[in-house]
Amino acid sequence: MLETLDARLNQAHGGELGHLDFLQVLCQDEITRRETVAFQRRLHRAKFEQQATLEEFDFTASSKLPAAQIRDLGALRWLHAGESVILFGPVGVGKTHIRWSGPSPRVR
Structure with a gap:
């Protein structure tokens, strides 16, 4: 979450995100990051x-x-x-x- 925290905090401070939206977007960022890392790991193991x-x-x-x-x-x-x-x-x-x-x- 640290990777996108500053950008999301800026959005929240700028009024683009409310409290709940801030948490949801931050969690979705982390879910997306984990899925991407897992996908890249599987791709690497497949040796395409x-x-x-x-x-x-x-x-x-x-x-x-x-x-x-x-x-x-x-x-x-x-x-x-x-x-x-x-x-x-x-x-x-x-x-x-x-x-x-x-x-x-x-x-x-």
Whole structure:
């Protein structure tokens, strides 16, 4: 929490955050930091040759790959709705690159 404490205190002093908001934001900062550290640790242990993200994915490499649909899947609405997704297609279309690689999503 020390990493973001000064910035959050400045926001509170500036009237941007009330007492409860200050505590909530500070705790959320810490939760996010811990999730990021845990994710980086898992990524390091996995020893992937390279990391691929949807933001860096080259959708122009295949005109058959529906970029809008893939980005929609990346928004994870299907997960929060309790639905499943099955990816299928010929070899070389990028199925391997379309996998969840962020912090563990929380379904509520």
